[in-house]
Amino acid sequence: MDAPIVKIDNLVKRYKELVALDHFHLEIQEGEIFGLLGPNGSGKTTTINCLLSLLTYDKGTVELFGRPMRPDSYDIKRQIGIVMQNIAVFNELTVYENIDYFCSLYVKEKALRKQYVQEAIAFAGLEEFTRFRPKKLSGGLLRRLNIACGIAHKPRLIILDEPTVAVDPQSRNRILEGIVKLQEAGATIIYTSHYMEEVEQICTRIAIMDKGKNIAIGTKEELKKMIKKSEIITIDLEKLPETDRKSILELPHVYQADFSDHRLTVLCSGGRHNLLRVLNYLQEQQFSIGHVYSKPPTLNDVFLEITGKELRD
Amino acid sequence: MFSIIKYTWIRLIRNKTNLFWVLLFPIALGGLFQAAFSNLSSLEEFSPIPTAVVCSGDESSPLLTAAAANPLLSVYRCSSEEALAMLEEQQVDGILTIGDSITLTVDPNRSSARLNQSILQVFTEQCSINAALIKEAPAAAPALAADADFRKEVCYGRRWQDPYTQYFYNLMAMACMFTALSGIYISLENQGNLTVLGARKNCASTNKLFCIIGELIAYIGFEVLLNIIAFLFLIFVYGVDMRARLPLSLLTILISSAAGVSMGFFIGSASRRSESIKIGSVTAITLLCCFFSGLMQGNMRMVVEQHAPFFNRINPAALIADSFYCLNMLESLRRYTVNILTLVLLSVLFCLGGFLLTRRKRYADL
Numbered sequence: 001m002d003a004p005i006v007k008i009d010n011l012v013k014r015y016k017e018l019v020a021l022d023h024f025h026l027e028i029q030e031g032e033i034f035g036l037l038g039p040n041g042s043g044k045t046t047t048i049n050c051l052l053s054l055l056t057y058d059k060g061t062v063e064l065f066g067r068p069m070r071p072d073s074y075d076i077k078r079q080i081g082i083v084m085q086n087i088a089v090f091n092e093l094t095v096y097e098n099i100d101y102f103c104s105l106y107v108k109e110k111a112l113r114k115q116y117v118q119e120a121i122a123f124a125g126l127e128e129f130t131r132f133r134p135k136k137l138s139g140g141l142l143r144r145l146n147i148a149c150g151i152a153h154k155p156r157l158i159i160l161d162e163p164t165v166a167v168d169p170q171s172r173n174r175i176l177e178g179i180v181k182l183q184e185a186g187a188t189i190i191y192t193s194h195y196m197e198e199v200e201q202i203c204t205r206i207a208i209m210d211k212g213k214n215i216a217i218g219t220k221e222e223l224k225k226m227i228k229k230s231e232i233i234t235i236d237l238e239k240l241p242e243t244d245r246k247s248i249l250e251l252p253h254v255y256q257a258d259f260s261d262h263r264l265t266v267l268c269s270g271g272r273h274n275l276l277r278v279l280n281y282l283q284e285q286q287f288s289i290g291h292v293y294s295k296p297p298t299l300n301d302v303f304l305e306i307t308g309k310e311l312r313d
Numbered sequence: 314m315f316s317i318i319k320y321t322w323i324r325l326i327r328n329k330t331n332l333f334w335v336l337l338f339p340i341a342l343g344g345l346f347q348a349a350f351s352n353l354s355s356l357e358e359f360s361p362i363p364t365a366v367v368c369s370g371d372e373s374s375p376l377l378t379a380a381a382a383n384p385l386l387s388v389y390r391c392s393s394e395e396a397l398a399m400l401e402e403q404q405v406d407g408i409l410t411i412g413d414s415i416t417l418t419v420d421p422n423r424s425s426a427r428l429n430q431s432i433l434q435v436f437t438e439q440c441s442i443n444a445a446l447i448k449e450a451p452a453a454a455p456a457l458a459a460d461a462d463f464r465k466e467v468c469y470g471r472r473w474q475d476p477y478t479q480y481f482y483n484l485m486a487m488a489c490m491f492t493a494l495s496g497i498y499i500s501l502e503n504q505g506n507l508t509v510l511g512a513r514k515n516c517a518s519t520n521k522l523f524c525i526i527g528e529l530i531a532y533i534g535f536e537v538l539l540n541i542i543a544f545l546f547l548i549f550v551y552g553v554d555m556r557a558r559l560p561l562s563l564l565t566i567l568i569s570s571a572a573g574v575s576m577g578f579f580i581g582s583a584s585r586r587s588e589s590i591k592i593g594s595v596t597a598i599t600l601l602c603c604f605f606s607g608l609m610q611g612n613m614r615m616v617v618e619q620h621a622p623f624f625n626r627i628n629p630a631a632l633i634a635d636s637f638y639c640l641n642m643l644e645s646l647r648r649y650t651v652n653i654l655t656l657v658l659l660s661v662l663f664c665l666g667g668f669l670l671t672r673r674k675r676y677a678d679l
Contacts, residue, residue, distance in 0.1 A: 092324040
């Protein structure tokens with residue numbers, strides 16, 4: 001395996017009494033879309049700020065591209081693009097001028113910069129809005145401008161800190177597609193979010209954070225395998241006597257069966273054809289079956305099982 | 314550096330708040346000053362005293378010539394009857410009867426003409442003394458007649474100037490000091506713990522000091538331009554008499570604007586308070602400095618000079634206003650040079666302080 005592009009080792013960050021990062025470890029390989037998933041206050045943004053050398057930390061090391069990251073590591077900073085959680089653009093400048101300004105902080109050559117700015121505008125789909133000032137843009141377009149400002153200089157490592165907050169579904173999809181395109185073009189992405197669906201959709205590897213700790217890391221499949229639950233079956237029924245509920249509980253791989261509000265919820269751990277077995281039993285007992293749902297566990301289930309609380313608590 | 318300066322200029326041109334405070338507000342206030350003070354100046358103009366002159370003796374008396382030639386008097390030659398009638402009808406403030414001697418007749422019940430009556434009394438007494446001297450030495454008559462003009466304008470400085478022009482010196486000082494409001498943004502937009510823009514710029518591969526210097530150059534250049542426009546507007550549109558040593562006046566604006574911007578940069582860097590609190594603080598400090606330099610109360614600088622002269626030596630507004638005063642009123646440039654060097658020193662100290670406060674590259678909290 002190649003040397004990691006990002007290596008955080010034993011990082012501790014305290015805000016007075018509050019421990020924001022508690023001996024945090026992380027390694028990210030080049031070419032990944034790495035998701036940092038966790039509820040608000042779990043330490044995602046603090047991790048990013050330590051990574052960028054914006055924040056002091058109490059203990060640990062941060063290495064980027066195999067070298068220690070310091071505030072004056074300008075050669076490393078040249079290869080990093082940052083898209084902040086809050087919009088960071090100048091209201092007095094147009095879309096084109098904003099992108100050109102931020103690009104100029106990395107790229108000095110004017111002709112090359114012009115080309116990069118045009119490509120960033122095309123990437124973000126802002127061609128029709130180049131002369132608009134930020135106040136004239138919708139929330140989604142503003143987010144796209146924020147991203148374009150962060151990636152125009154073609155960085156190798158792009159850090160996106162909750163880039164889809166308060167964005168309409170259409171813009172969100174466009175942003176997510178764009179992130180995948182950036183990865184395909186060779187960039188490594190660090191993507192923080194508390195929207196598990198987004199992280200599941202685009203990230204090749206995911207770290208789940210809680211209280212400043214990295215509580216689980218792996219691909220989404222690996223994470224889901226970490227928990228007992230592998231399938232959740234939900235069936236609408238008129239009634240279900242207690243004896244039948246206990247019989248279902250005795251079916252192979254079923255470890256939990258609950259009936260309430262005319263709905264049977266069956267949790268299975270591994271195995272195949274679990275739904276078929278449950279349906280066969282109910283039909284044999286001549287129950288009238290309503291809607292039937294079967295779904296694999298989500299990252300929220302992973303988070304719930306590991307921490308005992310919902311991801312969005 | 315070029316693109317930092319270019320985009321900072323574009324932002325400043327489009328920033329209406331800055332344009333208002335540094336350009337439009339001084340021009341508007343200058344208009345109000347002009348309207349108010351031009352009336353005051355006209356009130357101080359002296360009108361010749363309407364005086365009836367009755368000749369009761371020699372028509373070629375040098376006293377008659379002296380009375381007619383005196384610019385203090387508006388003389389009506391007439392008979393004694395006509396003169397009394399004019400005095401009764403208040404067409405004249407007094408009657409000079411000139412013969413062997415000179416006598417003055419006034420209406421003692423006219424209190425409104427009391428000042429003019431006093432002047433006529435002094436004139437009469439002077440003429441009586443002169444007449445006695447002429448009797449003894451007739452050759453001195455022409456010289457004594459010429460000396461009868463009591464009004465003499467004395468200029469203690471380089472040239473005469475309307476005393477209310479000092480308010481315009483203070484107005485320019487205020488305009489230069491208001492550039493501090495824009496200087497705040499240099500610190501706000503380069504500090505990672507103050508704004509998201511600052512954090513984004515701190516992540517870039519351009520050195521922070523390089524960004525700050527570029528923005529300082531852009532801000533100072535732009536504010537100088539606005540202040541020069543305001544200054545030229547005062548001179549050429551309002552006709553304010555401040556055009557003496559114009560190149561040095563422009564140099565004063567350059568250095569004063571630099572002092573203002575750097576003061577804003579320093580105050581902006583000094584704490585983590587919000588943008589609005591910093592703007593409020595800078596506005597309060599600026600207006601306080603202007604108050605002590607005499608913007609609101611004309612003699613305030615003199616009061617400070619009597620009780621706390623050192624404050625006048627370090628108050629940027631007082632230094633700026635005094636620099637304009639020196640350029641327009643004093644022959645020597647020594648005091649002006651001291652003022653300008655003090656402003657340069659203050660600018661350097663503010664910039665150094667700002668750099669030291671913003672040099673932190675990592676923050677304990679964002």
